[in-house]
Amino acid sequence: MKIDPQNPADLSAQIAQAIKAAIVSGELIVDARLPSEAELADQFQVSRPTVREALKRLAAQSLIRTQRGATGGAFVNRLNFEDAYSQQITTSTLLLSMNAVSFDTACEARYALERACAPLSAERRTPDHLATMRTEIFRQSQPGLTDEAFCASDVAFHRALVDGAGNPVLSYQLAGAVEAMQPLMNMITFSARSRESIIALHTRIADALDARAAGEVDAALVELETYTRQLARDVAERRRKQSG
Amino acid sequence: MKIDPQNPADLSAQIAQAIKAAIVSGELIVDARLPSEAELADQFQVSRPTVREALKRLAAQSLIRTQRGATGGAFVNRLNFEDAYSQQITTSTLLLSMNAVSFDTACEARYALERACAPLSAERRTPDHLATMRTEIFRQSQPGLTDEAFCASDVAFHRALVDGAGNPVLSYQLAGAVEAMQPLMNMITFSARSRESIIALHTRIADALDARAAGEVDAALVELETYTRQLARDVAERRRKQSG
DNA sequence: GACTTTTAAATGTCAGACAAATGAAAAATG
DNA sequence: CATTTTTCATTTGTCTGACATTTAAAAGTC
Numbered sequence: 001m002k003i004d005p006q007n008p009a010d011l012s013a014q015i016a017q018a019i020k021a022a023i024v025s026g027e028l029i030v031d032a033r034l035p036s037e038a039e040l041a042d043q044f045q046v047s048r049p050t051v052r053e054a055l056k057r058l059a060a061q062s063l064i065r066t067q068r069g070a071t072g073g074a075f076v077n078r079l080n081f082e083d084a085y086s087q088q089i090t091t092s093t094l095l096l097s098m099n100a101v102s103f104d105t106a107c108e109a110r111y112a113l114e115r116a117c118a119p120l121s122a123e124r125r126t127p128d129h130l131a132t133m134r135t136e137i138f139r140q141s142q143p144g145l146t147d148e149a150f151c152a153s154d155v156a157f158h159r160a161l162v163d164g165a166g167n168p169v170l171s172y173q174l175a176g177a178v179e180a181m182q183p184l185m186n187m188i189t190f191s192a193r194s195r196e197s198i199i200a201l202h203t204r205i206a207d208a209l210d211a212r213a214a215g216e217v218d219a220a221l222v223e224l225e226t227y228t229r230q231l232a233r234d235v236a237e238r239r240r241k242q243s244g
Numbered sequence: 245m246k247i248d249p250q251n252p253a254d255l256s257a258q259i260a261q262a263i264k265a266a267i268v269s270g271e272l273i274v275d276a277r278l279p280s281e282a283e284l285a286d287q288f289q290v291s292r293p294t295v296r297e298a299l300k301r302l303a304a305q306s307l308i309r310t311q312r313g314a315t316g317g318a319f320v321n322r323l324n325f326e327d328a329y330s331q332q333i334t335t336s337t338l339l340l341s342m343n344a345v346s347f348d349t350a351c352e353a354r355y356a357l358e359r360a361c362a363p364l365s366a367e368r369r370t371p372d373h374l375a376t377m378r379t380e381i382f383r384q385s386q387p388g389l390t391d392e393a394f395c396a397s398d399v400a401f402h403r404a405l406v407d408g409a410g411n412p413v414l415s416y417q418l419a420g421a422v423e424a425m426q427p428l429m430n431m432i433t434f435s436a437r438s439r440e441s442i443i444a445l446h447t448r449i450a451d452a453l454d455a456r457a458a459g460e461v462d463a464a465l466v467e468l469e470t471y472t473r474q475l476a477r478d479v480a481e482r483r484r485k486q487s488g
Numbered sequence: 489g490a491c492t493t494t495t496a497a498a499t500g501t502c503a504g505a506c507a508a509a510t511g512a513a514a515a516a517t518g
Numbered sequence: 519c520a521t522t523t524t525t526c527a528t529t530t531g532t533c534t535g536a537c538a539t540t541t542a543a544a545a546g547t548c
Contacts, residue, residue, distance in 0.1 A: 009499095009501095009539080009540090010500085011500080011501075012300060012500085013303075016304065020334075023338070024334065024337065026341070030342055036528080036529060036530085037529075037530070046501080047501065047502045047503070048502090048503090049293050049296075049501075049502075049503095050501065050502080052293075052297060052530085052531085053297055056297045056301050056304075057301065057304035058304070059257075059301065060260065060300075060301035060302070060304040061304055061305070061334075061335075063338075066529095066531095067509095067510085067530080068508070068509045068510065068529060068530045068531075069508090069509050069511060069528075069530080070509085070510050070511045070512065070526090070527065070528045071510070071511055071512080071528080071529085072509080072511090072530060073528095073529065073530080074530090078342050078343070079335070079338045079339050079342050079343070080343070081339065081343070084335050087331075087335060088335070090264075090305075091323070091328050091331060091332065092328075092417075094267070094323045095323050095325065095328050095413075095416065097270070098274055098322050098323050099322070099323070099324070099325070101413060105411055105412070105413055106413055108364070108411055108413075108414075109411050109413035109417060110413075112409075112411075112414060113357060113360050113417060115360060116359060116360035120352070120356065165356075167349055167352055167353050167356075168345070168349070169339075169340070169345060169349055169350050169352075169353035169354075169421070170352075170353040170357070172336075172339065173353060173357060173417060173420060173421050176417060177417050253509090253530095253531070253532095254531085255531080255532075256531085280497080280498060280499085281498080282498085290532080290533085291532060291533045291534070292533090293531095293533075293534095294531085294532065296499090296500090297531095310500095311498085311499080311540095311541085312498065312500075312539070312540045313497080313498060313499080313540045313542060314495095314497050314498065314540085314541050314542045314543065315497085315498080315541070316497080316498050316499060316540075316542090317497095317498065317499080318499090
């Protein structure tokens with residue numbers, strides 16, 4: 001962890017990389033205390049601000065946490081699922097918005113992954129998961145709901161479905177795919193009729209999960225995907241006509 | 245993007261958060277140039293080192309890139325799939341290694357997601373994908389291959405399968421699940437016989453993809469998952485006996 | 489006009505300093 | 519002696535000012 005070529009540019013990046021490697025390799029274990037900034041500056045033969053920039057890079061990735069005071073310092077952070085979720089969601093969202101990913105591509109990925117969870121969820125969902133889904137369905141049926149709120153509730157519904165699989169790794173992986181779709185979904189205007197159709201499918205899904213009917217969940221998800229993509233095509237069509 | 249409560253701690257984190265919000269919201273678009281460090285210091289009423297720490301936090305997440313020189317500065321970075329891949333892989337790997345995720349949980353998630361790709365891959369895989377898979381199968385059959393190299397080739401094989409779906413969003417989401425398994429897989433000792441079994445299943449998968457037989461791919465993946473989990477159980481059993 | 493030199497602007501780095509938090513040791517108190 | 523209070527050293531957070539390096543544009547030179 002002491003290697004540092006004498007390329008006097010990007011020193012903080014090199015130091016961050018060295019410490020990161022030590023963490024990933026297990027050389028630095030969870031809750032281990034790093035040397036103080038002054039000591040690190042001495043070890044790496046750089047100034048304290050440079051060390052600090054390196055540490056901030058690591059803090060941005062939730063790899064370390066810092067604490068002030070006598071017994072303070074920088075500690076290797078236990079990466080928890082919650083932090084990983086939010087990182088994944090931002091990354092996925094930006095990835096989609098910055099790379100002109102088509103609605104179809106994102107939608108296909110999302111539903112493919114979600115369908116992968118369906119059989120497990122049908123088997124393991126708890127009453128809690130079902131209750132959450134019913135609540136969201138009820139919320140979606142409220143009149144006067146904005147499109148944004150409808151989409152947010154839609155995300156909550158699908159997250160409950162995914163969480164029902166009882167596999168935190170799956171939930172983590174899916175978080176990005178489901179949440180990153182929201183900005184794209186927000187571009188769709190949901191008419192009263194389209195909301196009705198979606199709610200009907202959501203109800204079918206909830207009922208099927210209730211009955212532990214994996215096949216029926218899958219069928220409903222396929223229909224939902226088809227319908228969602230159709231809605232997006234309609235929006236695009238409408239926009240094309242308006243501008244043309 | 246100018247809000248900054250007068251809580252004089254974590255200033256760099258607050259500034260990073262403000263700029264990040266501006267990027268996510270689209271207020272700052274790709275390739276937009278941020279004000280110079282001196283200007284930012286002036287705007288936020290902090291010193292330049294503090295601004296720099298904030299910028300390094302963003303750079304660590306690939307949200308910005310910096311360039312020296314007269315026309316240099318910090319620019320909003322287009323988050324590309326490659327950067328997102330590697331971020332996801334580190335995060336997933338650390339998440340698994342730091343949270344004592346069981347082999348079964350990780351394995352289940354991985355194969356559930358991979359099976360989600362299988363039908364798409366059967367439909368869209370190109371000769372290139374098949375060639376990669378055949379190459380890796382050949383590599384796996386070489387005698388004298390270390391367990392680590394065998395696992396690395398296994399990862400490459402499965403990535404080709406996933407990439408065959410031709411959906412970059414899927415590939416991105418899967419990257420974490422597939423690669424993060426590698427350290428866990430490395431704990432398994434692959435006997436000559438177990439390698440043979442895995443290679444046979446890999447061959448079945450490649451053949452099925454070649455024939456565009458989605459159902460057969462799925463069946464082989466299920467068998468591979470079962471077999472992998474059995475191998476892990478055997479290792480655990482052996483360890484238990486040794487220590488007991 | 490083509491090439492070289494200068495210059496200005498920006499990031500990268502450094503040195504030294506002070507503020508603030510914090511836990512532990514030392515001192516005071518009953 | 520036990521408990522509370524005070525002091526203090528350590529560490530991070532921030533600031534100021536400076537210099538080095540890179541880079542592209544402007545100025546100068548042939």
